[in-house]
Structures are given as structure tokens and as C-alpha cells.
Amino acid sequence: MEEQYAAHLSDYTTWNQLDHAEDHVVFPENIGEYLTIDETSLSQGELYTVVTNKAAKGNKGCLVAIIKGTDSERFKSILIRNIALEKRQLVKEVTLDMAASMEQIVTKTFTKATLVTDRFHVQKLxxxxxxxxxIEYRWEALDQENKEIELSKELNKxxxxxxxxxxxxPKQLLARSRxxxxxxxxxxxxxxxxxxxxxxxLYPKLEQAYDLTQKLGHIYQTVKDKGVAFTKxxxxxxxxxxxxxxxxxxxxxxxxxxxxTILNYFERRSTNAAAESFNAKIKAFRSQFRGVRNVSFFLYRLSKIYA
Known part of the structure; x- marks a missing residue:
């Protein structure tokens, strides 16, 4: 059925992006003022950079581009060829993770956009x-227990x-506290x-570290002013x-x-959740079809739903 759909029932063979689909697909009509950018793996660990439009809320029209790799110069050249400067300069904000390649892609391609580092990536760190x-404390507990076992054997106890x-x-305590x-x-x-x-x-430094993470989360949850966020x-x-x-x-x-770029979050409280959500949809779509055997055909089907 899949072969019949690809060859006869669909317009896949006449798709205007077929000749370069395995390398990149771009949909200039879907560009908007607020974008997200992230990377995902389609098959066998091959990374693709995905740009989506937040306004579409993960539905039809959200997919702006999927480009193989994360090289900023290559990404820039592809988007410059396919999206007019006037459209790229309409972009006001792009949310992204902390990868240097992502920052370079945005600054070189969407020259008037504000960069916003995703809060969840900062908190995850x-x-x-x-x-x-x-984990370090757990290894110490495991080592101590092994020494006690060896000592018990020597004493025949x-x-x-x-x-x-x-x-x-102690080792169970540390494992179960994750x-x-x-x-x-x-x-x-x-x-x-x-x-x-x-x-x-038993581990007061662990409590101190835990409190630091909670304080960071509290700043993100409660502060709504960029100046206050700077101070805190x-x-x-x-x-x-x-x-x-x-x-x-x-x-x-x-x-x-x-x-x-971290402070820019507090202007509109924008996150990269839309990009993470779209990545999850790609993974679900990939799982539904037992993997990606033909990248071009996979991206064609994906574009039919989301582009």
C-alpha cells in the first residue's frame, strides 16, 4: 500500500521539492514573527535542523524548514536561496537551546530577530x-559497602x-532519591x-545544591520583569x-x-516547548511507520500534515 501510495495515489513523484528533499525542504509561506529552532534525528543518528512557526500551534502551516545537519553556513545559504530577505526580516523572535550552532544559524539568517534561550534547558543543567x-555520593557508598563485605569475609562473619x-x-537511599x-x-x-x-x-551539600535548583526555578516561575530577573x-x-x-x-x-539571551525570556516568557512538541510528533510519526526507510518520502508525508 505504501508503494502504491508513493507511486500512484499521491503526488509524491511530482512533488516540487523531491529532487532535494533528502537534504532540505523549505516552506517560505509558513514563516512568521515568532519561530522555534531545534535539532532532531530522523534515522540512524542523522541530525536535521527543524524550524517551526509558533503561531500555527503545531498544526498545518507550522513547518518552515527541515535541513540536514547543523552547519550554520550551509543553513544560511539554503534559507537565503529559498526565503526572501523581506520575509526573513519579519521574524521578531526565535527560541532555541544553548547550542552554539543554533545561535549562529539564527543570527546569520534571521538578522532582526531576538534570541531567547529556552528556560528548560537552563534548568535542566x-x-x-x-x-x-x-551519583558521585552513590559510587562512594557502593565502594564503602564493598569494603565492608570484603572485611566481613576476612573475619568469617x-x-x-x-x-x-x-x-x-545508603546506596539504596541515594539511588531512590533520584x-x-x-x-x-x-x-x-x-x-x-x-x-x-x-x-x-547525611549529605548536607546535596541539600544546598537542591536548594540552588529550586531558587532558579522560582526565579523563572515568578519574575516577569527583565530588570528584576537580571538582579535575581x-x-x-x-x-x-x-x-x-x-x-x-x-x-x-x-x-x-x-x-x-537567557534574560530575553522575561520579555515575553517564550520557551522552546513548541519545538520539543514538534520533535515528539516527528518521533511518533516515525514510530508509526516502523522507522524511516526513505527520508524523502517521510518528509513528503510530514509536509502534507504540517506544512
């Missing part, structure tokens, strides 16, 4: 830093693990409250530096390098 600390008041061993460190305290279940109390008592983010940055956690070094450097 902070959460990852906390998880890294948790049965190994009895150290049980905490909630029944967890999800509670992503959640706000008011969302913890009773068992998570007890586990967190024990965790933070500066204070948060100072708190991170004073804490001196190695795992937070990447977070502080990233904020320093993307300060202006």
Missing part, C-alpha cells in the same frame, strides 16, 4: 548538576548492611519526605560561585555565556 553530585530508619541502605530531587518539596509523597530528611542529614539571576549566580560545587561549574559558565 542545574538539575543535572545535582544528579551528578548524587556474615555481612549485615547498615539500614537507615526508612529501611534503605526523582525527589527533581520535584518541589510540596510535591513530595510522605515516603519521599522521610527519605529526603535522611538524605539531607546575578544573586543566584553568586550563590553558585560561593557554594563552590564542581558539578555547578558548567551551569555558571553557561549562564555567563548566554546571559543576554
Amino acid at each position: 542545574a538539575y543535572d548538576a545535582v544528579q551528578q553530585m548524587r 556474615a555481612f549485615i548492611p547498615n539500614r537507615l530508619e526508612n529501611g534503605d541502605t 526523582y525527589l530531587l527533581f520535584k518541589r518539596k510540596e510535591l513530595w509523597s510522605p515516603s519521599q519526605v522521610l527519605r529526603a530528611e535522611i538524605l539531607f542529614r 539571576l546575578a544573586r543566584w549566580y553568586n550563590d553558585v560561585e560561593q557554594a563552590g560545587f564542581k558539578s555547578f561549574n558548567t551551569v555558571s559558565r553557561t549562564i555567563q555565556q548566554h546571559y543576554l
Whole structure:
């Protein structure tokens, strides 16, 4: 049926983008004032850069371009050939992640657009830093338990693990605390409250790191003024530096390098959620057809729905 659809029932063979579809497809008519840009993998790890129009809300007309790779110069040349300068200069804002290639693509292609760093990518860095600390503590707990097991064998005694008041061993405590460190305290279940109390008592630095992530989230959730955000983010940055956690070094450097585009979020509170949502639709579409055997035909079907 798929072969019949491609060869006879559809207009795939006469599609005006067929000759270059595997490399790029562009739909100038779908460009708008507020865009998102992100990368996705269609098949076998091959990355494609996807530009979507927020105004279409993930429906027909949202797809502006899908271009193979993430090279900014190549992306620029393709869009310049296919989208007139007047249309590209209509773009007021583009939300994106913190990849340097994405920033270069936007600044070179949509020259009058404001860049907005997605808040969830910034917050994810902070959460990852906390998880890294948790994992390091867990490795230490595993190492300690192995030493105790070896000692028990040398003394010909049965190994009895150290049980905490909630029944967890130290390594279990650290393994089972993963999800509670992503959640706000008011969302913890009773068992998570007890586990967190024990965790933070044994590892006070982990509580300090957790509090830093919650403060960052609170800034994003409550602040609606760019000037106030500037002050609060500066204070948060100072708190991170004073804490001196190695795992937070990447977070502080990233904020320093993307300060202006991070602050732009507080003008319209724009996120890259539309791009992430569209990526999820691509993955669902790919899953429905058991993968991508023919990239051109896959993009043709995708464009029929979303372009």
C-alpha cells in the first residue's frame, strides 16, 4: 500500500521539492514573527535542523524548514536561496537551546530577530548538576559497602548492611532519591519526605545544591520583569560561585555565556516547548511507520500534515 501510495495515489513523484528533499525542504509561506529552532534525528543518528512557526500551534502551516545537519553556513545559504530577505526580516523572535550552532544559524539568517534561550534547558543543567553530585555520593557508598563485605569475609562473619530508619541502605537511599530531587518539596509523597530528611542529614551539600535548583526555578516561575530577573539571576549566580560545587561549574559558565539571551525570556516568557512538541510528533510519526526507510518520502508525508 505504501508503494502504491508513493507511486500512484499521491503526488509524491511530482512533488516540487523531491529532487532535494533528502537534504532540505523549505516552506517560505509558513514563516512568521515568532519561530522555534531545534535539532532532531530522523534515522540512524542523522541530525536535521527543524524550524517551526509558533503561531500555527503545531498544526498545518507550522513547518518552515527541515535541513540536514547543523552547519550554520550551509543553513544560511539554503534559507537565503529559498526565503526572501523581506520575509526573513519579519521574524521578531526565535527560541532555541544553548547550542552554539543554533545561535549562529539564527543570527546569520534571521538578522532582526531576538534570541531567547529556552528556560528548560537552563534548568535542566542545574538539575543535572545535582544528579551528578548524587551519583558521585552513590559510587562512594557502593565502594564503602564493598569494603565492608570484603572485611566481613576476612573475619568469617556474615555481612549485615547498615539500614537507615526508612529501611534503605545508603546506596539504596541515594539511588531512590533520584526523582525527589527533581520535584518541589510540596510535591513530595510522605515516603519521599522521610527519605529526603535522611538524605539531607547525611549529605548536607546535596541539600544546598537542591536548594540552588529550586531558587532558579522560582526565579523563572515568578519574575516577569527583565530588570528584576537580571538582579535575581546575578544573586543566584553568586550563590553558585560561593557554594563552590564542581558539578555547578558548567551551569555558571553557561549562564555567563548566554546571559543576554537567557534574560530575553522575561520579555515575553517564550520557551522552546513548541519545538520539543514538534520533535515528539516527528518521533511518533516515525514510530508509526516502523522507522524511516526513505527520508524523502517521510518528509513528503510530514509536509502534507504540517506544512
